[in-house]
Structure formats: C-alpha cells, structure tokens
Amino acid sequence: MAVEFKKIEGDSIQYIALVIILAVVTGAGFYAYVLDHEIGGLNGLSNRVPWGIVNAGIPYFIGLSAGSLIVSALAGVFNIKKYKVFSRIAAYMAAAWIIAAILSIALDIGKLYHFMNAVKYFNPTSIFSWNAFLYSSYFVICSIYLLVQFEEMERATRFMAGLAVFWAVLVHSGTGAIYSFMYSKELYHSALTPPMFIVCAITSGLGLLLATLYFTFKFTNRELDPSLIRGLGLIFAGLMMVLGYFLAVEGLEKGYIPGLHKAVQFVFLNPGTGVFWSFWLLVVFGIAIPTIIILYPKTGYDLRWISVAGILHAALVFAERFYLIIPGQVFPEEYLPGYELESLHTLEGYVVSYTPTIFEWLQIIGLIAMVYLIFVVGVKLFALIPERAVEEVVEE
Amino acid sequence: MMSRRKFLILTGAVAAGTILPTQISAKTQFVEAAEEIEAKRRWGMAVDVAKCTECMEELIAKTGNEKVKPPCVVACDKENNVPEFKEKRFDPQWMRIAKLKLEKPVNAKEFYIPLLCNHCEYPPCVQVCLTKASFKRPDGIVEIDMHRCIGCRYCMIACPYGARSFNFLDPREGLEEINPKVQMRTEGVVEKCTFCVHRVDEAIAKGEEPVPACVEACHKFGKGALVFGNVKDPNSEIAKILRENMPVQLRANLGTDPHVFYLKLGGE
Numbered sequence A: 001m002a003v004e005f006k007k008i009e010g011d012s013i014q015y016i017a018l019v020i021i022l023a024v025v026t027g028a029g030f031y032a033y034v035l036d037h038e039i040g041g042l043n044g045l046s047n048r049v050p051w052g053i054v055n056a057g058i059p060y061f062i063g064l065s066a067g068s069l070i071v072s073a074l075a076g077v078f079n080i081k082k083y084k085v086f087s088r089i090a091a092y093m094a095a096a097w098i099i100a101a102i103l104s105i106a107l108d109i110g111k112l113y114h115f116m117n118a119v120k121y122f123n124p125t126s127i128f129s130w131n132a133f134l135y136s137s138y139f140v141i142c143s144i145y146l147l148v149q150f151e152e153m154e155r156a157t158r159f160m161a162g163l164a165v166f167w168a169v170l171v172h173s174g175t176g177a178i179y180s181f182m183y184s185k186e187l188y189h190s191a192l193t194p195p196m197f198i199v200c201a202i203t204s205g206l207g208l209l210l211a212t213l214y215f216t217f218k219f220t221n222r223e224l225d226p227s228l229i230r231g232l233g234l235i236f237a238g239l240m241m242v243l244g245y246f247l248a249v250e251g252l253e254k255g256y257i258p259g260l261h262k263a264v265q266f267v268f269l270n271p272g273t274g275v276f277w278s279f280w281l282l283v284v285f286g287i288a289i290p291t292i293i294i295l296y297p298k299t300g301y302d303l304r305w306i307s308v309a310g311i312l313h314a315a316l317v318f319a320e321r322f323y324l325i326i327p328g329q330v331f332p333e334e335y336l337p338g339y340e341l342e343s344l345h346t347l348e349g350y351v352v353s354y355t356p357t358i359f360e361w362l363q364i365i366g367l368i369a370m371v372y373l374i375f376v377v378g379v380k381l382f383a384l385i386p387e388r389a390v391e392e393v394v395e396e
Numbered sequence B: 001m002m003s004r005r006k007f008l009i010l011t012g013a014v015a016a017g018t019i020l021p022t023q024i025s026a027k028t029q030f031v032e033a034a035e036e037i038e039a040k041r042r043w044g045m046a047v048d049v050a051k052c053t054e055c056m057e058e059l060i061a062k063t064g065n066e067k068v069k070p071p072c073v074v075a076c077d078k079e080n081n082v083p084e085f086k087e088k089r090f091d092p093q094w095m096r097i098a099k100l101k102l103e104k105p106v107n108a109k110e111f112y113i114p115l116l117c118n119h120c121e122y123p124p125c126v127q128v129c130l131t132k133a134s135f136k137r138p139d140g141i142v143e144i145d146m147h148r149c150i151g152c153r154y155c156m157i158a159c160p161y162g163a164r165s166f167n168f169l170d171p172r173e174g175l176e177e178i179n180p181k182v183q184m185r186t187e188g189v190v191e192k193c194t195f196c197v198h199r200v201d202e203a204i205a206k207g208e209e210p211v212p213a214c215v216e217a218c219h220k221f222g223k224g225a226l227v228f229g230n231v232k233d234p235n236s237e238i239a240k241i242l243r244e245n246m247p248v249q250l251r252a253n254l255g256t257d258p259h260v261f262y263l264k265l266g267g268e
C-alpha cells in the first residue's frame, strides 16, 4: 500500500500545552453542567423554551460526525484512492463526535441518573427512542470501520464503509425527524429538515475536516497537496449552495401561509432577537462567504483560506441548529385558531425570549474541546495521519 | 497490533456501560382488565366558558388583580403540590387561566378559560416519550411515571397545549405545605395535570363518582362551570352536556382528540 500512516511523537512542549488547554476547557464545560444542576436555573431555559443550545448540541455534533464519516467513506465505497489518506482521520473524528453527541444528550436531560432508561425501554413511536439505538450502534460501526482500516483489511473496509455511510444517513435523518415531525409546532414541521440535515452534515463535517487536516499537517510538518484538497473543496461549496436552496424553499413556503405571516415576520425580519441573527448570520457568514472563498480562484487554492471557509461554515451550522430549534418555541402557538390568547399565570401566548447563558455555552464549548482532546491524543496513540498526502503517492 | 487491542478494550467498555444497574419502575396496577376498563370508562371534562368568564370578571373586579387565581387553580395547586416560584419561567402550573379575544371585532369581549392537560385520546406526548414514562391509562388518563422519566422534555415540545412543566428546581422549595396523598416530584422531571388520578382511583374503588379538586372547588364556589365524568356512560352528566351542546376542542385539527371540552364560547 502506498499510503503510509504514522503516529506522531507528541513530546514537544507545544503538544503538551495543547493537551492541557483542551483538558482544562473540557473540564470547565463539565463543571458548568454541575453548577447548573446543583444550583439550578443558571441556564436561560423556561417552561416555554425547554430546549436550548445544549439540546442543539445533539444534532450539531451528530451532523459533524455523520459528515466526517461520509467523507471518509468516500474513499472506501467508491474506492477513490486519492482520498484514502483522510479516511482514518475522518472515521476517528466521526467516532469522537458521536461521543460528544451522546454526552450532549446526557448533559441536556434533567435526570442523568435515569439515563439508562432511554436504552432499556423502547418506544417504537418515539423517534428519539429509535435514535438512542441508532446512535450507539453507529458508534460501534465507526469503531469497527476504523479497526478494519488499521488492520488494512481491504474488502472488509469497503464493506464497512458502505454500511457506515448508510448508517450515517439513517442516524442523521432520524435526528432531523426528531424536530421536524413535531406537528404541534408549525415552525418545526417540515419534511425538508431530514434531507437538509444530511446536506448540512456533509458540509459541516467536510468544512471542519478541511481545517483539521490543514492544521494537523502543518503542526506535524507533513506534506499536504492543495490540489488534493481542491476536489473536497468543490464538493463543499456545491453542497453549501444546496443547503442555501433548501433554506430558501422552506422559508418561502412558510411565508406563503397567511396563518404564519406573523411568525415568519418575527423569525426573518425582526432584528431584535437571536433567532433573526442566527438565520442571517448563517446565510451570510455560514453559506455565502465560505462559498465565495472556495470558488474565487485566488483563495480557493489556498489552504489557509479554505480552512477559514471550513471553520466559518462549521461554526455557523450551530446557528442553523439554533434557527431550527428555538423559533418554534419562542413564538406562541394558537390554541384556538383566530383568537388571541394570553395566559394569566404562565408565559403561554406571549413571545418569550431565550438567551443562552455562559453556563450553557461552556457545556457546548467543553464538548468541542473534548473532541479535539480525543483527536490530539489519538494521533499520538494510533497511526491516523499519513506521512505525506500528495497526488502522486496515492495515484501510483 | 497495539491499536487493535486498544480498540477492542474501548468497544468492550461501551458494551459494559450498557449493562448498568436496573432501576425499579412504578407500574399502575389495575384490578379490572384493561379492555374491560376501556369499554366502560373514559374520563373527560366539560368547561362552561360563559360561567368561567363571569367568575373571573367578578374576581378581578373584587380584588383588582388582573392575574388573580380563581378557586379552581388554587385548589389544584394545593391538592397536587404544585409549587409557586417567583420566576415565572420556572413556575409549574397544572391548571391556569387564559384570556381569549377574537382578533376581528372592535372592542371584542374577553373570555376566560382554564387550561389544563387535555388527556388526549391520541396524545403526542405519549407518542414521543423515549422511555414510555408518559403513558395513557385504559380509562384515558395520561400520566407520567416519575421513576422512569429522564427529563428530556421531548413531550413538552410535542404537547400542542403547553400542558407540561419541567422541574428546573426542586418543587419542595416552592411549597408551604405538602399533601401526602399526591406523589411528590423531584427536580429534573416533567409534570402536569393528572385529572386528580388519586381521587379517581379512590372513588372507583369505593364505587363513587370521582371529583377532581378543581371541579370540587368550582362547585363549592357556587359556579359549577366545570363538570367531570365518564363520557362513555350515556347517563353521566358530562355525556348529556356533550350531547346537547356544540363542544369545542382546542386545536382539534391535529387529531389529538382532547378530552377537555369547551362549551358556550359565545356566552349563554
């Protein structure tokens, strides 16, 4: 085999410092969780907005995982040799992100001590219940896929790659359905969400992978050929445009319904809220600018610019999750169509606000730091990254 | 190879993690068979909106408090250990009053209605619950098993009627006294109106007609706006009311078939 994978030494001061920093941030995230639950009410949630950004972490991390895995399996399924250099890194990251997703569920639920009930009891009509099963099996599939790669078992790798892609699509469509099948909230309900999740998963997974590759190769002084990245970059840009298309269709369809005019106005045209900003920041900085960076020849071949585009997009996909989860909760539902309703004793009937607190942000940032901790430690323990990644080596 | 061993250990650890200690879970015990109950009993509530509106108007005029809690709400809070927290966003409220106004006419009249769990025939909350902690009894009452609930709040997202509250704080911190007849909840689970299931079961065991706390308080206050009963019994008061009126269910278009029926929305 032409591609040589190699562990890194990992004994430089910088490496150790990086491990320590990531560990501290991870620790801070878990500490924020403990404080939030010990003291109670340090988050910005309410009985009207019971799902906030820690919940948004679930689809976000699963998206990054599914995206990473689909990219990795590109090499396996279609036997594209030149992408094989990334396949281990991507599969490893996929497993790490799914751990973050499962931990995000653990941090989000109110009774951690009852967590195993989600595994023990199965409700066939609950999409989340199916997902609990899908997430754990997905993690196992990721691990086996990585294992057969380490063993260099060619046929098993191809088979596992196919299975992994199938499973990733299933897992992530299921995650989209958790939200979009909620017929009680008009702003949630959309058949476009699951396919949009798949596209979004690939773009965010790819974006982050591009950046991760760049920095890894740079810090380990290995060779990375920009033309190898170019192909991935073009897929990245193309799918971002597809995502933009989906968002436009969905928004226009909702805006067409008279009954939703007020809600749609609130979401898209009211700059006083985080909902508004989550959508427009996503569109401008998460889709338009990264796409231009990739397509513009001066920046599109520059690994640094590609990394910027990747990180921008991946970060703002979090805004997409916010845009998906929050508006349906903060904007009140009509209990009796045609009637204005105001509750005297609860917040029902009012537009409520949700502003995530530092304690919620820390949990999300902590989980991201944890994934990179797993990654940084991983490249030392396992042979994940290739010696060099240039076209000639792999094309043979 | 090093890597393989490490990975086997990793996978093994995950497998071990799934075999964690079993927890005891409460299950409702029925003397009669489920099918028998289902054929015989289905609890529901009828709300006379004209009477509710009259009651609220009087109370507001008397107290000068726009947000006064009428006897039904006070009774529910007390009976079911529903805590009172200053911060409204955390404050659980099983029964609450809402002001309704038709958007169209100028100076439209305002109506008051109580909101509570509708004990839907096809409850979305039960449909989505991961653990089957939310469940519907054969007599139609939708309940939550507090030992099983993981506090994921999926049911709160799914409920079209905002009937559910999450215990962000320990309910005991917001209670002055505790009614020992009703199960106490903890922090981290979801709760909602149970149609006073403890009263229902007690009455059925004694062969009496069950009366939830809110309905009792409403009667004692001399209004009689709320009627509770078995909609499957053709001779019950509620069955008669439903026959003779044009009841309205909230968000009926969703097909959840709520079992709280609102009557006389336009007054007598």
Ligand code: SF4
Pocket (backbone or CB within 6 Å): B116, B117, B118, B119, B120, B123, B124, B125, B126, B142, B158, B159, B160, B161, B162, B163, B164, B192, B256
């Ligand atoms: S009103 Fe809400 S909580 Fe009550 S049964 Fe219906 S869906 Fe469930």
Ligand code: SF4
Pocket (backbone or CB within 6 Å): B128, B129, B130, B131, B132, B133, B134, B144, B148, B149, B150, B151, B152, B153, B154, B155, B156, B189, B190
């Ligand atoms: S919060 Fe509890 S009752 Fe509601 S869906 Fe989750 S496990 Fe079920």
